[in-house]
Amino acid sequence: MKAAVLVFPGINRERDMARSLQLVSGKEAAMVWHTDRELPKGTDLVVIPGGFSYGDYLRCGAIAARSPVMEAVRKHADKGGLVLAVCNGFQIACEAGLLPGVLMRNARMKFMCKEVHMRVERSDTPFTRRYNAGSVIRVPVAHGEGNYVADAETLARLEGENLVAFRYASADGVVDPHFNGSMNAIAGILSEKLNVLGLMPHPENHVDPIVGPTDGRRLFESLIETLEAA
Amino acid sequence: MIPNEPKITPELVAEHGLKPDEYERFRKLIGREPSFTELGIVSAMWNEHCSYKSSKVHLRGLPTKAPWVIQGPGENAGVIDIGDGLACVFKMESHNHPSFIEPYQGAATGVGGILRDVFTMGARPIACLNALRFGDPKHPRTRSLVSGVVAGIGGYGNSFGVPTVGGSVGFHPRYDGNILVNAMAVGLAEKDKIFYAKATGVGRPVVYLGSKTGRDGIHGATMASAEFGENSDEKRPTVQVGDPFAEKLLLEASLEIMAKGCVIAIQDMGAAGLTCSAVEMGAKGDLGVTLDLDSVPTREAAMTAYEMMLSESQERMLMVLKPEKEKEAEEIFKKWGLDFAIVGKTTDTSRFIVRYHGDVMADLPIKELGDQAPEYNRPYAEPKKLPVLDPQSVPCPVSIVEALQKLIGSPDLCSKRWVWEQYDHIILNNTIQRPGGDAAVVRVEDGPKALAMTTDVTPRYCEADPFEGGKQAVAEAWRNLTAVGARPLAITDNLNFGNPERPEIMGQFVYCVRGIAEACKVLDFPVVSGNVSLYNETNGRGILPTPTIGGVGVLDDLSKSATLVFKSEGEEILLVGDTKGWLGQSSFLATVLGREEGAPPPVDLALEKKNGDFVRSLIGQGLTTAVHDLSDGGLLVALAEMAMASGIGAVLKASPAGISPHAYWFGEDQARYLITMKSADLPKAVAAASKAGVLLRHLGTTGGRQLTLPGCDPILVSSLHKLHESWLPSYMAGELAV
Numbered sequence: 001m002k003a004a005v006l007v008f009p010g011i012n013r014e015r016d017m018a019r020s021l022q023l024v025s026g027k028e029a030a031m032v033w034h035t036d037r038e039l040p041k042g043t044d045l046v047v048i049p050g051g052f053s054y055g056d057y058l059r060c061g062a063i064a065a066r067s068p069v070m071e072a073v074r075k076h077a078d079k080g081g082l083v084l085a086v087c088n089g090f091q092i093a094c095e096a097g098l099l100p101g102v103l104m105r106n107a108r109m110k111f112m113c114k115e116v117h118m119r120v121e122r123s124d125t126p127f128t129r130r131y132n133a134g135s136v137i138r139v140p141v142a143h144g145e146g147n148y149v150a151d152a153e154t155l156a157r158l159e160g161e162n163l164v165a166f167r168y169a170s171a172d173g174v175v176d177p178h179f180n181g182s183m184n185a186i187a188g189i190l191s192e193k194l195n196v197l198g199l200m201p202h203p204e205n206h207v208d209p210i211v212g213p214t215d216g217r218r219l220f221e222s223l224i225e226t227l228e229a230a
Numbered sequence: 231m232i233p234n235e236p237k238i239t240p241e242l243v244a245e246h247g248l249k250p251d252e253y254e255r256f257r258k259l260i261g262r263e264p265s266f267t268e269l270g271i272v273s274a275m276w277n278e279h280c281s282y283k284s285s286k287v288h289l290r291g292l293p294t295k296a297p298w299v300i301q302g303p304g305e306n307a308g309v310i311d312i313g314d315g316l317a318c319v320f321k322m323e324s325h326n327h328p329s330f331i332e333p334y335q336g337a338a339t340g341v342g343g344i345l346r347d348v349f350t351m352g353a354r355p356i357a358c359l360n361a362l363r364f365g366d367p368k369h370p371r372t373r374s375l376v377s378g379v380v381a382g383i384g385g386y387g388n389s390f391g392v393p394t395v396g397g398s399v400g401f402h403p404r405y406d407g408n409i410l411v412n413a414m415a416v417g418l419a420e421k422d423k424i425f426y427a428k429a430t431g432v433g434r435p436v437v438y439l440g441s442k443t444g445r446d447g448i449h450g451a452t453m454a455s456a457e458f459g460e461n462s463d464e465k466r467p468t469v470q471v472g473d474p475f476a477e478k479l480l481l482e483a484s485l486e487i488m489a490k491g492c493v494i495a496i497q498d499m500g501a502a503g504l505t506c507s508a509v510e511m512g513a514k515g516d517l518g519v520t521l522d523l524d525s526v527p528t529r530e531a532a533m534t535a536y537e538m539m540l541s542e543s544q545e546r547m548l549m550v551l552k553p554e555k556e557k558e559a560e561e562i563f564k565k566w567g568l569d570f571a572i573v574g575k576t577t578d579t580s581r582f583i584v585r586y587h588g589d590v591m592a593d594l595p596i597k598e599l600g601d602q603a604p605e606y607n608r609p610y611a612e613p614k615k616l617p618v619l620d621p622q623s624v625p626c627p628v629s630i631v632e633a634l635q636k637l638i639g640s641p642d643l644c645s646k647r648w649v650w651e652q653y654d655h656i657i658l659n660n661t662i663q664r665p666g667g668d669a670a671v672v673r674v675e676d677g678p679k680a681l682a683m684t685t686d687v688t689p690r691y692c693e694a695d696p697f698e699g700g701k702q703a704v705a706e707a708w709r710n711l712t713a714v715g716a717r718p719l720a721i722t723d724n725l726n727f728g729n730p731e732r733p734e735i736m737g738q739f740v741y742c743v744r745g746i747a748e749a750c751k752v753l754d755f756p757v758v759s760g761n762v763s764l765y766n767e768t769n770g771r772g773i774l775p776t777p778t779i780g781g782v783g784v785l786d787d788l789s790k791s792a793t794l795v796f797k798s799e800g801e802e803i804l805l806v807g808d809t810k811g812w813l814g815q816s817s818f819l820a821t822v823l824g825r826e827e828g829a830p831p832p833v834d835l836a837l838e839k840k841n842g843d844f845v846r847s848l849i850g851q852g853l854t855t856a857v858h859d860l861s862d863g864g865l866l867v868a869l870a871e872m873a874m875a876s877g878i879g880a881v882l883k884a885s886p887a888g889i890s891p892h893a894y895w896f897g898e899d900q901a902r903y904l905i906t907m908k909s910a911d912l913p914k915a916v917a918a919a920s921k922a923g924v925l926l927r928h929l930g931t932t933g934g935r936q937l938t939l940p941g942c943d944p945i946l947v948s949s950l951h952k953l954h955e956s957w958l959p960s961y962m963a964g965e966l967a968v
Contacts, residue, residue, distance in 0.1 A: 009567060010475045012391025016659045052389040055475025111384050113654045142388070142654040205656050210677060210788070212656075 003029040003045040008064040011051035020204040024220040034067040048089030061091030083196040090198035101150035107181025111144035119169040126226035127197040130218035137215035139201035146200035148182035235266040246273035267591040274502035281603035284730040285762040292757045306347040308758025317421040319353035322414035322724040322780040324763035328469040329411040333378025338386040338472035344415040346498040352425040353417030360397040361685040361778040365406030384652040389474035394653035395670035401641040407768025412724040414780040427497040429515035436574035440546040442529035447542025476545040483566040492555035499546040507548040513600040518577035523586040527569040535591040610736035619814035619828030621893035644957040668713040680788035682716035689774035691830035696738045700745025701833040707781030712842040713859040715791040715849040716783030723760040728772020738775040752835035794858035796876035799933040807902030811893025817862045818896035838901045844924045860902040866895040874951045882930035884940040
C-alpha cells in the first residue's frame with residue numbers, strides 16, 4: 001500500500017489517519033500538501049481525512065474541493081484509483097464531484113461525538129471485503145454536518161445501483177433514520193466504479209485496541225488486501 | 231502633544247477603571263500627564279486581570295516547587311517533567327465575564343486563549359478540560375447560557391482539533407448573574423525545547439504573527455476587572471470573536487518555526503493584546519521595546535494607536551526571532567497563509583515606545599509598567615465558622631432509594647453526556663478514559679505512559695468554610711487522579727471570586743488560598759500555573775467562592791489504570807476510608823431537603839495521603855477491578871455510578887449500627903474510595919490495608935441487574951440509568967417544568 005493523506009489548512013485528523021494506516025499496514029503514508037499538483041509516484045490510495053478545512057467557513061469542503069491537489073485526485077479516481085474520504089473528506093469529495101449529494105447540518109443542529117452502529121451494506125467492494133454484508137459495526141462519529149442529502153433521482157440511483165456502503169443502525173442492525181437526519185440513514189456511499197468511498201464515521205479512530213473497539217480496522221485491512229491482490 | 235486626542239479628565243480616568251490614587255501613582259512615575267494612548271496602556275497593565283494587584287500578596291504563599299517542576303507560575307503556562315525527556319505544559323484560565331455577555335464567543339475564545347498559552351511554550355496541545363458553573367436552572371437565562379457556552383467550547387476545540395476530555399458542570403442560583411467558564415489546556419513538549427517570553431538581544435526584530443488586528447475586545451481585560459450591573463449587555467462589543475481555523479494555522483506555523491530554531495522569545499497576545507505581550511517580553515528580558523504601529527496588520531481602516539494597543543483580536547502572537555532565521559520564518563508563515571510583520575525592535579533603553587504616523591504615542595518605563603503596578607493588601611474578614619451539623623438532627627423524609635433517585639437525577643449529579651457529546655473527545659486517538667470517569671486518561675505518544683487530568687472544586691464547601699473548601703478542592707483533584715491509578719504531579723488553579731474590595735469576599739479569597747497552599751504542601755502537589763478572576767458579581771451579590779483546581783498526574787503504564795465501571799458479577803465491593811456520616815453542606819442536604827447548612831466535611835490531609843497511596847498501590851499491583859472516588863452524594867451515589875456505567879447491579883450489606891442509614895449512605899466524609907476486586911484477592915488487600923493502617927470495609931458483592939439495599943425494594947440499574955441520563959437533555963429541550 002502506498003497511501004497519500006491530503007493536508008488542507010484546517011484539516012485535523014490527518015495524524016490520526018496516518019497513524020492508523022501505519023498501524024494496520026506497517027507502512028508510512030505520504031502527507032500531501034493542498035497546493036501540490038501531483039500525487040507522490042506510485043500512490044495507490046488517496047485519503048482525504050477529517051477536520052475543518054478552511055474552518056468550514058463557506059460551506060464544508062467547498063474551498064478545499066477547489067485546491068490544486070484535487071485535480072490530481074480526480075485524475076487518480078478517473079483511472080480507477082482508490083479514494084477514501086472520511087468526515088470532512090466526505091464533504092470535500094461531494095463538493096469536488098467525486099461523489100453525489102451533500103452533507104447538511106445534523107437534524108438536531110448539534111455537533112455529535114459518540115459511538116454509533118452502522119450496518120455494512122455490501123462486502124464486495126475494495127473497502128469492505130473483510131466485513132460481512134449485513135453485519136453491524138461500531139464506529140465513532142464526530143461531526144456537526146453529516147446529514148446526507150441528495151435529490152430523489154440521485155438517491156434512487158444510489159439505491160438502485162447498490163452504492164450505499166454503510167447505514168446508521170441499532171446494535172442489532174435495524175436501520176436508524178433519525179441519527180443525524182441522513183436520507184435513507186446513509187452513513188457512507190460509493191462511487192459508480194466502487195473506487196471512491198465517502199463516509200462520515202471515523203474508522204481510523206477505532207483501530208487501536210489500547211484506545212477502544214477495533215471495528216474500523218477491517219476497512220483498512222480490506223484496502224490492503226485489495227491492493228495486494230491487484 | 232498629540233493632535234486630536236481626548237483630554238485626560240478624572241471622568242476619563244475613572245472610565246478606564248483606574249482609581250484616582252492609581253492614576254496619581256502613574257502620573258508621578260512618568261513625571262507628566264499621560265497621553266490618551268498611555269492612559270489606555272496603563273489601564274490595561276494595571277487592571278486586576280493583568281496585574282493581580284489584589285491577589286499577588288496572597289498567591290506568594292502557594293507552594294510552586296518540586297523536583298519535577300520545570301516552570302512554575304509567571305509564564306504563559308506551567309511545565310512539569312513527566313520523564314523520558316518529555317514535559318507536560320498546562321494551565322487553566324477563566325473567561326467568565328465575556329461568556330455571560332456573549333456565551334458562544336466568550337467560551338470559544340476562552341478555549342482559544344488557553345490553547346495559545348500552551349502552544350506558545352512550544353507544546354502541542356493534547357487535551358482540553360473545563361469547569362462550568364451556571365445559575366439556577368429556573369433562571370430564564372440559564373438554558374441559553376448552557377447551550378451557548380457548550381456550543382462555543384465545542385465549536386472552538388473541535389475545529390482546532392484537540393480532544394475535550396473532561397470537566398465539570400454545576401448549577402447554583404449564586405451564578406445567576408455571573409456564570410463561570412474555566413478552560414484548561416494540556417500540551418506535550420520535549421523537555422529541553424520549551425519556549426519562554428523573555429526577550430534577549432538588543433536591536434532584534436519584534437515580529438507580529440497570526441490574524442489581523444481589529445477593534446474587537448478593546449478593554450476586555452478592564453471589563454473582566456469590574457462587576458456587572460444592570461446594563462452588562464452593553465458590554466457585548468468588548469467580547470472578542472474566535473477563529474479556530476486561524477488558531478489551528480497559528481499552532482502549526484508556530485511549532486514549525488520553533489522546530490526550525492527561529493524563535494528567541496514568544497508571547498501570545500491575550501488579555502490587553504499588543505500592550506501586554508510587548509511589555510512582558512521586554513520587561514522579562516530587561517530590554518526596551520519600540521513598536522511601530524504603521525506596520526501592524528489591521529483588518530479595519532483608520533484604527534487609532536489607542537485601539538491597536540488595546541485590541542484583543544484573537545489568534546495573534548508576538549515573537550523575537552533570530553535575525554538570520556527571519557526569512558525562513560516568514561516563508562513558513564506565508565505557507566500557512568498567516569500575517570507576518572516586523573512591528574518593532576528590542577532596545578537597551580528600558581522604555582516602551584509606541585510610534586504611529588510619525589508621532590510618539592507612548593513613551594513609558596517598561597519595567598515599572600509591569601512591576602510597579604499597585605499592589606494591595608486589602609482588608610479581609612476572617613470567615614465565620616459554621617456549627618457542625620449533627621447527623622441525628624437531619625431527618626430523611628423519603629426512603630434511601632428515593633433519595634438516591636433524586637440525587638442522581640439532580641442538575642448537579644446527573645449525567646453530563648448532553649454536554650460532552652458535543653465535544654470531540656476522541657480526536658488524536660489517545661483518549662484512554664473518556665469523559666464520565668474520575669479523571670480523563672490520555673496516552674502520551676504511543677504509550678505506555680499516559681497523563682491523567684481532572685478539574686475539581688466544591689463551591690458550597692468553600693462558601694461555608696473557605697479554608698477547608700480550598701483544601702478539599704485540591705484533595706478532590708488529587709483523589710480523582712489517584713482513582714485512575716495516576717501519580718498526582720501538579721495543579722493549575724483558577725480562582726473565581728467576587729469583589730475583593732469587600733472584606734468578606736477578600737476573606738474568602740485569602741482563606742481559600744491558604745487552604746489550597748496547605749493541601750498542596752502536604753500532598754506534594756505544587757501549583758505551576760493559574761489565573762485569578764475577581765469581581766464575579768452582579769448588583770453587589772458575589773458568586774460562591776470557586777477556586778477551580780486543574781490537576782495533572784502521570785501513569786507510567788496505562789495498562790495499569792483503573793476505571794469506575796463494575797467489571798463482572800460476583801466481585802467484592804470495598805470501601806476505603808472512614809465513614810462518620812457527615813451531612814453538613816452535603817448534596818443530600820441540599821437536594822433532598824433544600825438546605826445548605828453547617829460546616830463542610832473537614833479534610834484530613836495526612837489521611838488523604840495514606841488512603842490514596844494505598845489505593846494507588848493496589849491498582850499498581852493489579853488487585854482492583856474498579857475504583858471510584860467518593861465525593862458529592864457520598865457512598866451510595868458513587869456505587870450507583872459504578873453500577874450505571876456497567877449495567878451490573880450489587881447486593882449491599884446494611885449500614886452499621888450507631889449511624890443513621892441516610893448519613894451512612896449519603897454523608898460526604900473525605901478521603902474515601904470504592905474499590906472492587908475478585909474474591910481471591912481479598913486476603914491480600916486486607917493484609918495490605920492492615921499493614922498500611924487503612925480502614926477497609928466490605929460493603930457487598932456485584933451481581934444481577936439491580937441494586938439491593940437491606941430493607942428497601944431492589945431497584946433496576948437500568949431505571950437508575952434512565953433517571954441519571956434524562957435530566958439534562960429534557961431540561962435543554964425545554965421539556966421540564968423546573
